[in-house]
Amino acid sequence: MTINFGDFKNGAHHFPVHIFWNATDAGGVVYYANYLKMAEEARGSLEKLFGPKPGEFMVRKCSVEYMKPARHNDDLMIRTTCGELKGASITIEQEVMRDEEILVKLSTTLVFVDLSTLKPARIPETYIAKLKEIKNEQ
Amino acid sequence: MTINFGDFKNGAHHFPVHIFWNATDAGGVVYYANYLKMAEEARGSLEKLFGPKPGEFMVRKCSVEYMKPARHNDDLMIRTTCGELKGASITIEQEVMRDEEILVKLSTTLVFVDLSTLKPARIPETYIAKLKEIKNEQ
Amino acid sequence: MTINFGDFKNGAHHFPVHIFWNATDAGGVVYYANYLKMAEEARGSLEKLFGPKPGEFMVRKCSVEYMKPARHNDDLMIRTTCGELKGASITIEQEVMRDEEILVKLSTTLVFVDLSTLKPARIPETYIAKLKEIKNEQ
Amino acid sequence: MTINFGDFKNGAHHFPVHIFWNATDAGGVVYYANYLKMAEEARGSLEKLFGPKPGEFMVRKCSVEYMKPARHNDDLMIRTTCGELKGASITIEQEVMRDEEILVKLSTTLVFVDLSTLKPARIPETYIAKLKEIKNEQ
Numbered sequence: 174m175t176i177n178f179g180d181f182k183n184g185a186h187h188f189p190v191h192i193f194w195n196a197t198d199a200g201g202v203v204y205y206a207n208y209l210k211m212a213e214e215a216r217g218s219l220e221k222l223f224g225p226k227p228g229e230f231m232v233r234k235c236s237v238e239y240m241k242p243a244r245h246n247d248d249l250m251i252r253t254t255c256g257e258l259k260g261a262s263i264t265i266e267q268e269v270m271r272d273e274e275i276l277v278k279l280s281t282t283l284v285f286v287d288l289s290t291l292k293p294a295r296i297p298e299t300y301i302a303k304l305k306e307i308k309n310e311q
Numbered sequence: 312m313t314i315n316f317g318d319f320k321n322g323a324h325h326f327p328v329h330i331f332w333n334a335t336d337a338g339g340v341v342y343y344a345n346y347l348k349m350a351e352e353a354r355g356s357l358e359k360l361f362g363p364k365p366g367e368f369m370v371r372k373c374s375v376e377y378m379k380p381a382r383h384n385d386d387l388m389i390r391t392t393c394g395e396l397k398g399a400s401i402t403i404e405q406e407v408m409r410d411e412e413i414l415v416k417l418s419t420t421l422v423f424v425d426l427s428t429l430k431p432a433r434i435p436e437t438y439i440a441k442l443k444e445i446k447n448e449q
Numbered sequence: 450m451t452i453n454f455g456d457f458k459n460g461a462h463h464f465p466v467h468i469f470w471n472a473t474d475a476g477g478v479v480y481y482a483n484y485l486k487m488a489e490e491a492r493g494s495l496e497k498l499f500g501p502k503p504g505e506f507m508v509r510k511c512s513v514e515y516m517k518p519a520r521h522n523d524d525l526m527i528r529t530t531c532g533e534l535k536g537a538s539i540t541i542e543q544e545v546m547r548d549e550e551i552l553v554k555l556s557t558t559l560v561f562v563d564l565s566t567l568k569p570a571r572i573p574e575t576y577i578a579k580l581k582e583i584k585n586e587q
Numbered sequence: 588m589t590i591n592f593g594d595f596k597n598g599a600h601h602f603p604v605h606i607f608w609n610a611t612d613a614g615g616v617v618y619y620a621n622y623l624k625m626a627e628e629a630r631g632s633l634e635k636l637f638g639p640k641p642g643e644f645m646v647r648k649c650s651v652e653y654m655k656p657a658r659h660n661d662d663l664m665i666r667t668t669c670g671e672l673k674g675a676s677i678t679i680e681q682e683v684m685r686d687e688e689i690l691v692k693l694s695t696t697l698v699f700v701d702l703s704t705l706k707p708a709r710i711p712e713t714y715i716a717k718l719k720e721i722k723n724e725q
Binding site: 332333335336337338339340342344382383 | 470473474475476477478480482520521
Binding site: 338343344345347348351367369370371372373374375376377 | 614619620621623624627643645646647648649650651652653
């Protein structure tokens with residue numbers, strides 16, 4: 174049995190998430206910081222599918238819009254596309270969906286960092302090519 | 312695409328877990344409390360496969376033995392079996408494995424609670440029957 | 450011994466945070482979602498100092514800018530001021546500081562919700578008065 | 588304003604904890620894994636008070652007994668004493684209390700590890716002397 178790192182469909186990466194107790198709070202809904210964990214898991218899954226890379230993406234900015242709450246036992250889908258793409262940085266757009274409904278939107282700007290120098294570095298060409306396949310044209 | 316709630320094999324439930332950054336700590340390993348989150352996800356997945364129930368399992372006790380650390384990017388498997396099974400309580404035995412290696416063992420005693428009365432209640436017969444299929448005979 | 454809910458100084462609320470292992474990740478720094486937890490603790494502490502209220506603040510939006518990383522064992526201070534203040538919503542501005550250095554900035558928009566109706570409701574006058582004392586005039 | 592690392596009283600270390608939303612789950616209570624985070628913070632605070640040390644404590648075993656649930660907004664106290672004390676390992680006993688009531692008991696066995704060799708090492712004498720002052724004589 175293998176890990177499910179999601180799949181590509183209609184120009185986006187889709188990553189399924191089930192809401193267990195650990196993601197919820199006593200308001201009966203998913204705690205607001207936990208969407209950032211799911212979003213990291215979706216981005217990390219995308220990277221697993223893209224293959225090894227000579228650095229890491231570091232988060233520079235993150236904006237989240239909370240539209241409707243998710244709850245314990247929900248089956249969600251995180252839809253990930255690529256927004257602005259520069260030499261050493263990228264903005265990832267994510268929507269947390271329950272069926273056709275968008276619950277939460279995240280926009281995360283990441284800088285690619287070479288691990289030997291710890292400085293910003295060009296995103297590898299193989300990644301650029303793959304990111305363009307999920308480039309969102311808004 | 313559907314959620315992966317694991318599967319049954321050789322008298323145990325198996326649930327795959329990938330280690331993303333959110334489960335790790337600055338010691339470079341998975342933070343000790345996060346194994347309890349994974350273990351909850353494996354038990355919750357088991358319950359999803361077993362079907363709806365008229366109550367919830369509440370944790371009474373939990374013992375964890377940390378044998379070897381898991382790290383970022385590891386693919387793990389949680390092997391879950393049923394230990395002691397009483398009318399209203401159950402001990403679940405879990406092993407967090409990386410390939411053939413056992414990294415962490417958890418033993419968790421849960422009490423089944425009727426949600427209308429909030430009192431301990433008999434575990435449903437359909438659950439008992441299914442739990443016996445993963446009963447560990449140690 | 451009592452809980453430390455921070456204090457007011459120079460037109461802002463100040464809340465101290467120590468970084469224990471649980472807030473860090475294997476990159477050796479504080480995990481990006483954990484600043485939202487600290488920020489919630491600072492806002493909750495502010496509310497404790499302000500006194501009871503007939504509703505709860507729900508997060509609608511949150512923007513975070515990560516400037517420098519915090520690390521295990523750091524002593525930080527969260528500086529909280531009030532930004533835009535409307536009848537039923539408020540934007541809270543927060544800076545996570547290590548000595549004089551700003552590490553992370555958060556801007557969080559919250560809606561006040563009456564718990565009996567679950568609908569947006571006017572922020573209590575006693576709160577408005579207190580929020581104005583930490584109103585940031587940018 | 589300084590961080591509160593707790594204090595010593597009646598042969599034990601006492602560390603105050605307030606329950607914010609982030610520690611709770613949709614059952615309306617503190618999520619079971621989060622007591623391990625608080626316990627880590629209490630032990631880390633103890634170490635801060637004891638002073639620097641040439642290594643780290645790694646968790647080998649942890650047993651938790653959940654007696655009564657804590658809830659959002661509770662003010663708790665973690666009472667920490669020293670149980671079995673060997674050359675390179677120690678068992679720390681902790682009680683999570685709400686006023687006079689014990690909610691949760693934790694027993695955690697830690698091994699002291701030299702960070703240069705990553706091997707078990709003798710607990711420093713200065714620590715041993717201080718740990719004996721909170722030695723529990725059960």
